Amino acid sequence: MAVNLFYFLVFPGLLFSAVVGALLSWFDRKITARVQFRKGPPLLQPFYDFFKLLLVKETILPKQGSPVVFLLAPVFAVFGATTAAVLILLPLLNISSGFRGDLIVIFYLLTIPSFSYVIGSLASGNPLAAVGGSREMKLILSYESTFLLVIAGVIIKASQYFDLNSIITIQHNSRPFIESVSGVILFIVAIFCIQAKLGLVPFDMAEAETEITEGTFIEYSGAPYALIKLTKYIMLFILPAFLTALLLNGFVLKGIGILWAALKILGIVLLLTLIRNTNPRLKIKQAVSFFLVWMNLLAILAIVLAYFGY
Amino acid sequence: MGFKSFCFKKSLWVFHFGGASCNNCDIEILDCLTPRYDLERFGILLVGSIRHADVLLVNGSINMRDRDRLIEIYNQAPKPILVVAIGACGCTGGIFAEGNTFAGPVDKIIPVDAYIPGCPPKPEAIIAGLVKLVNSSNPFKRDK
Ligand code: SF4
Numbered sequence: 001m002a003v004n005l006f007y008f009l010v011f012p013g014l015l016f017s018a019v020v021g022a023l024l025s026w027f028d029r030k031i032t033a034r035v036q037f038r039k040g041p042p043l044l045q046p047f048y049d050f051f052k053l054l055l056v057k058e059t060i061l062p063k064q065g066s067p068v069v070f071l072l073a074p075v076f077a078v079f080g081a082t083t084a085a086v087l088i089l090l091p092l093l094n095i096s097s098g099f100r101g102d103l104i105v106i107f108y109l110l111t112i113p114s115f116s117y118v119i120g121s122l123a124s125g126n127p128l129a130a131v132g133g134s135r136e137m138k139l140i141l142s143y144e145s146t147f148l149l150v151i152a153g154v155i156i157k158a159s160q161y162f163d164l165n166s167i168i169t170i171q172h173n174s175r176p177f178i179e180s181v182s183g184v185i186l187f188i189v190a191i192f193c194i195q196a197k198l199g200l201v202p203f204d205m206a207e208a209e210t211e212i213t214e215g216t217f218i219e220y221s222g223a224p225y226a227l228i229k230l231t232k233y234i235m236l237f238i239l240p241a242f243l244t245a246l247l248l249n250g251f252v253l254k255g256i257g258i259l260w261a262a263l264k265i266l267g268i269v270l271l272l273t274l275i276r277n278t279n280p281r282l283k284i285k286q287a288v289s290f291f292l293v294w295m296n297l298l299a300i301l302a303i304v305l306a307y308f309g310y
Numbered sequence: 311m312g313f314k315s316f317c318f319k320k321s322l323w324v325f326h327f328g329g330a331s332c333n334n335c336d337i338e339i340l341d342c343l344t345p346r347y348d349l350e351r352f353g354i355l356l357v358g359s360i361r362h363a364d365v366l367l368v369n370g371s372i373n374m375r376d377r378d379r380l381i382e383i384y385n386q387a388p389k390p391i392l393v394v395a396i397g398a399c400g401c402t403g404g405i406f407a408e409g410n411t412f413a414g415p416v417d418k419i420i421p422v423d424a425y426i427p428g429c430p431p432k433p434e435a436i437i438a439g440l441v442k443l444v445n446s447s448n449p450f451k452r453d454k
Contacts, residue, residue: 209358
């Protein structure tokens with residue numbers, strides 16, 4: 001029991017993934033600044049933001065709508081993200097526990113934050129939040145099927161093993177899945193899915209701060225908004241980590257392997273940041289057809305290739 | 311100067327309220343976020359929703375119609391909130407002070423923490439004003 005709590009709250013759960021995620025979010029902002037020839041924020045900026053929101057700012061509850069659901073939604077988001085972090089990182093860091101990393105459980109846990117955002121935004125009673133919430137919902141509907149296809153492709157490549165542990169072991173024993181045609185295609189599709197899951201720029205129509213003024217999060221202030229920020233930090237760490245486990249050989253945590261593990265995560269975050277800095281925001285209609293038609297086609301192509309062993 | 315106010319000063323998120331301005335001040339404010347001046351160095355971000363804001367920048371002359379909006383926005387902001395009046399219009403009324411729809415400089419309507427005069431103030435002046443505000447002994451005494 002105590003060890004499970006430790007897994008959940010400290011390592012590799014809440015504390016660890018939040019700190020790493022916050023540092024990654026600084027990395028993301030710094031790269032963005034460098035791309036625009038700016039200097040960028042100091043290293044601890046994400047921590048200042050988080051503690052300011054948590055400790056200093058007042059929390060305002062919506063007059064219309066449902067305050068309880070409004071306050072609970074960020075809590076659910078943090079719990080979903082943390083649980084997913086634990087279940088992804090335990091197999092990835094090779095800590096043996098009862099759980100072997102069932103992909104379907106992880107898949108469902110990873111959707112909880114986005115769903116909580118939708119619930120929270122609809123509970124706030126703000127029309128712009130409702131617009132944001134409906135966009136987020138459409139976005140979830142479109143990218144989740146693609147993400148599921150990516151996972152299916154990985155399962156086929158891993159000779160139908162369903163758990164993260166075996167997938168990582170198979171890659172260790174032969175070669176990383178990305179070193180094949182279908183692996184590369186799956187990686188590309190997965191990157192776009194992660195971009196949409198994180199709500200980064202081509203797919204940030206649910207927040208769209210210049211258009212519907214932060215949409216989903218418009219009514220959040222103070223501590224609940226701090227929890228949303230926390231969820232975002234955690235997601236920014238565990239989604240690249242999940243992708244590393246699925247396609248990039250996981251982590252080998254000894255000697256030079258630690259450096260490689262860090263470089264893999266940083267590389268994926270760098271890719272996400274560069275995509276977000278070189279693209280304009282899509283309309284929700286374009287995003288839906290992008291995923292439902294093009295990305296699904298690519299993913300199915302990859303699955304067929306994987307089936308024939310390419 | 312505890313941990314709380316340290317974090318607050320390190321991460322000021324700015325919401326921009328443009329009154330009936332001639333649009334010059336708005337442009338100078340946006341200038342502060344460009345590569346040349348880059349306010350994100352100090353953790354200052356422009357946010358889209360007043361609920362996330364720590365600083366309310368008000369520029370332009372406030373006329374009768376703007377006044378109610380300004381009060382509304384101020385009341386919707388989560389406290390502590392700092393208010394900065396930018397430009398001659400925001401500080402005193404400037405060239406619009408005698409106009410018949412003019413509803414008074416910003417500090418007649420809501421409490422103001424810092425004034426940055428100029429028509430329009432240079433981005434350097436705006437940054438200097440914000441830094442002075444951040445370094446002033448207690449930026450959120452009004453709420454204590
Ligand atoms: S202070 Fe000057 S530049 Fe600024 S809005 Fe007023 S008239 Fe325009």
